[in-house]
Amino acid sequence: MFIPEQRKEPSENESRAAAAETLAEFAHQIYRDGIPSSVQEYVTKLIIDQLGLQLACSRLPWSQAAYDYVREFGATGSSTVLFHGLRTHPEHAAFANATFGHGQDFDDTCQMVQTHAGAVVIPVALAVAEEVDATGEQLLRATAAGLEVMLRAAHAVSPDCLRRGHHTPPAAGPFGAAIAAGLLHGQGPRELAQSLAIAGSFSGGLIEYTQSGGSVKRIHTAIPTTAGIRAVALARRGMTGPLTVLDGAKGFVNVFADKGSVERLTDRLGTRYIIEKVGLKAYNCCYFIHAPLEAFQFLMRQKNLVPSDIAEVTVGLSAHGAVHVGSIVHPVDPLGGQFSVQFTLGMAAYGELPDLDSYSDEQLADTRFHAFADRVRVETDPVAEAEYPENWGGVVTLTTTAGQTYRRRVRYATGTPQNPMTGDEVWGKFSRITSDALDGEQAAHVREMVRDLPALDSVRRLSALLVRRALQPSR
Structure with a gap:
């Protein structure tokens, strides 16, 4: 201490x-x-x-x-x-x-x-x-x-x-x-x-x-x-x-x-x-989007909805969150997409969740995602505002073309300290995103070293593994 x-x-x-x-x-x-x-x-x-x-x-x-x-x-x-x-x-x-x-x-x-x-x-x-x-x-x-x-x-x-x-x-x-x-x-x-x-x-x-x-x-x-x-x-x-x-x-x-x-x-x-x-990210976008994204996914699955069933989506966030991720409706570059809850929900409506390669040129040009983004309205939610900044939760309300209304609030998205990713999930993310940068043997050696860093006699040994295979010294 x-x-x-x-x-x-x-x-x-x-x-x-x-x-x-x-x-x-x-x-x-x-x-x-x-x-x-x-x-x-x-x-x-x-x-x-x-x-x-x-x-x-x-x-x-x-x-x-x-x-x-x-x-x-x-x-x-x-x-x-x-x-x-x-x-x-x-x-x-x-x-x-x-x-x-x-x-x-x-x-x-x-x-x-x-x-x-x-x-x-x-x-x-x-x-x-x-x-x-x-x-x-x-x-x-x-x-x-x-x-x-x-x-x-x-x-x-x-x-x-x-x-x-x-x-x-x-x-x-x-x-x-x-x-x-x-x-x-x-x-x-x-x-x-x-x-x-x-x-x-x-x-x-x-x-x-x-x-x-x-x-x-x-x-x-x-x-x-x-x-x-x-x-x-x-x-x-x-x-x-x-x-x-x-x-x-x-x-x-x-x-x-x-x-x-x-x-x-x-x-x-x-x-x-x-x-x-500190929280880790399960989705490749601004953290303000994670909670409404999970709420939206839940409602779409639970109610067996498809994009054509949705007349309007209302996303409730803190006042700062609403400005931070609600200002860009139609992004023209990846960063704009990662800060657009409207466009990201448009992607999710069609089964595209934000991962390493998301917000590609093809996705940014997809008219389906942009059309859905126009149906998303962002507002300040009193509960999210009261809990901010300690919590970045959100609430989603879906209104269907048939006039039905469904609502779900997520306070702690996956990866937050209150809902943390497990060690296996963290390594799973590492393996998934580095699959074309490291081969299996490299990844296994990196995992072995990082899991027992206190036993590592020289950080240089770890760094030598963190380069593409052709550049590694022979062992």
Whole structure:
């Protein structure tokens, strides 16, 4: 258990420890002493899911753009760009792998704090662990510490950060990335606090893509990876920042939220892990769509309905959810589709559930899906609004052409902490989405290593398996 360093009560002329100092102390302690078994189990699931997505999404158009950028940059180093096998500087490897990991809208999400933490912290931890030749245990602990710090930073500005138009991964991500990188580089609490103090100057990110699409969201988890790694590199070379970067008058919480909570940064630190509130995704679309998608599927199956039976669909979400996934009715690109509940229900009506290859050009041009999308109305639901942001549930009402009305509410979609994916389901997703990236022998070796990361003597052995077969060293 984390026990903050005992300090005497500050006098009138002294100040209390800044949140960055307390978080740095916490991160250093769990990196040194270990993490609870339940947290280790959760982090392992997140690593499995993220590695699968990095491999599976490594050849998408926006992923290829990130890879080409990194390759043409020409930096040298010992960190691996997954699937492609390029060895480069950890900053560039992390940037590419994070783009891959968020290359679809299929990666982990924490509803309570509204962010994608795995696709930020895990690429950083893996890249730096390769650089310093860390063990699997060190990778696990650094990942856990980075995730927890990033999640707490995001929680402190939730839900205002998204409501104001800032995306939480590039906003809060630099802090988690800096913690993971700093720990693996051997930074102590004071040095880690300075890395956090520098990292805050990189915070940013806009969510206009939810209104009109585009592929830039794919690098929103990559941008903070470079920020965190750079912050650590600069701190190691003597640069300093404001230790009140998180909780100061002009610090992160007060800038990114109208009604932020500085207390959330350290509340029950070490006794409650927000990591355990992170959910995995069973569907490749925005999490706001998952609950109404499952409600819609249930009603269509239970009542034996076909698309021509439906006159109207009403989807009830929180006010933010209604704007977030209800603004784009007729998407013209994959990201627009992943943020359109209307179009996604149109796909589902015809048996197409969002998976890795969904929202293809053919699907986006399918007039059946667009015609059905016109029958979907999105509104604010009082129950969903009251439960937001801790829960992203929704309610669906179907009205048939015969005048019948059916209604179903789903509060916890598959993959949420309240309705989690099992270990077998997580590995099933990994196997399904990586089937054309890894052969069966590779996948089996990856599974063996990740299931027992504490026993892994060098992360480099794992990274060597995460490239296409032709590039692997002979065994």
